[in-house]
Amino acid sequence: MEAAQPKELTPQTPWQEFRQSFAQNKGAVIGLVVLIFFLAVGITSPFLAPYNPAQLFDGAYRLPPAFVTGGSTKFLLGTDDVGRDILSRLIHGTALSLGVGLMIVVVSLFSGTILGLLAGYFEKSVDRAIMRLTDIIMALPSTLLAIVVAAILGPGLVNAVWAVSIVAIPNYIRLVRALVMAEKKRAYVMAAQAYGAGHIRIMVGEILPNCMAPIIVQATLGLSEGILNAAALGFLGLGAQPPTPEWGTMLADARPFLESSPWMVTFPGLCILLVVLALNLVGDGLRDALDPRLKK
């Protein structure tokens, strides 16, 4: 708390209010710390990783982690079936997984927000066209659709991003459309019209900022979903291809050795779990802090 202010109590800025509210949520703060840790690891991965993720160590096949009997301190988290260091692969995979998640969010958020904004603002035929399109996408199971798209585009990390993004777009369209429709009826929109604002100014300048809070929350949760879906595609062999140290792909590679070398699946799985959990905690915290209806 700041020292007593002599003159008058200045009202909190929205940012201060948000920070205070967010800090009260222990889970969200823990999630944020975990997330920052992974982000830092991802950014510094080329320097942090002890070995090149694709480097093969002869004779060091499926070594257990260092803290288990038979493990070597040379490979802290053990090696995989072709003798690659799991720790190095995980560290490099962090950058990949977070990057993929972010790209998915950027693509789906951007296109979903624009389409949702158009649908909610203009209604009528524009709305009908966009909503029928989302209905079609939503009528198919999301993972299945991602698989179909990835299969059509061909396996690969970039194509997996597209596939998962397309699957995620309807969430944003529906959310933004509903928000815009509610905001559109507010008096300030009418006031903006009465002051001569055009459609684009009203959509982007007036309505969209007022819809931001739920969109930010959805983007955070979408990030975790994107990482999960990308990992799932990797696991199915449609995402990142084998030498790439992507977590989902690592899981897929480790599947045959589930019983003999459990550390090979444990660590990538744990990483996915931690990142997704952290993101969900942060997302919930954001929602609590940003949504005025949930405020005490």
Added chain:
Amino acid sequence: MLLDVQNLTITFNTKNGLLTAVRDLSFQMETGETLGVVGESGCGKSITNLAIMGLLPSQAIVSATRLSLEGKDLLSLSEREWQRLRGKDIAMIFQDPMSALNPCYSVGDQLVETLLVHRDMSKKDARLESLNLMEQVGIPAPGERLKAYPHELSGGMAQRVMIAMAISSNPKLLIADEPTTALDVTIQDQILRLLKDIQEKRQMSLMLVTHDLGVVAQNTDRIQVMYAGELVEAGLTRDVIHHSTHPYTAGLLAGHPDARQSADKTHKARLPSIQGMVPNLRQRPQGCQFHPRCAYAQDKCRLEAPKLTGQVSCHYPLPGSSKIC
């Protein structure tokens, strides 16, 4: 002549048939004049304003033999031309100032934006001008208030900001749509006086729309009373208030509580009210729109719609009571 409206009719195409919200409305406004528009909810006041601003929803059908501002025909304007006109030539202030300001931006940002759009100004000049405007509408410590967000303002303060925004582009006509309904009575008076003051200083025309006769009685040059989308009585404020000849106006005036009377303990009579309801605008009654509720209605009223002659639109106008409001 600033605003000229002739035979304005506004119809909505709804699922349950055609709804005529405003019918054959004609009125004019001179530069520098204050016109009070009075009527109960749903009588077409706000719809008329929106038509003058070109802000009616697309399902509304507007027809008029004339709708012009300073001789410029408003009916033929394109959307782009409307946008240039709105906020510049005609400005509007709203019933609930708290929700008419965008909660995401500080008051200063919103004022500056309006200035940047309608007046060729640099950002710096716009900042200075917004300070100046805030002072003109009587906001204390305008520099600090510019940084405030709408939720940090009181209702009266927010309405002052709205007025500042409205006058920022020197509009020729300011439409105030129930500007004081959401405010408490002491603030109401201040805001009305401020509006009047600004109107006189800037020689701007002011259209004060309200359902409160007390508000218009003190602050307007002319009054027009609307009922079911039609003009029932129009004239100089003092004539309409003191010698109201339409039974509806007389009924509204009789229903206005008098503080002296209600304080008087011996006088415990109920306030008189107008019986019945506003007609369903989809199934309008034949003849005079007011006849189902009118105590003086005769056969002619049920058959033939009256025309506005002189001050009043009534077949059997009252002699003109002299009730003092």
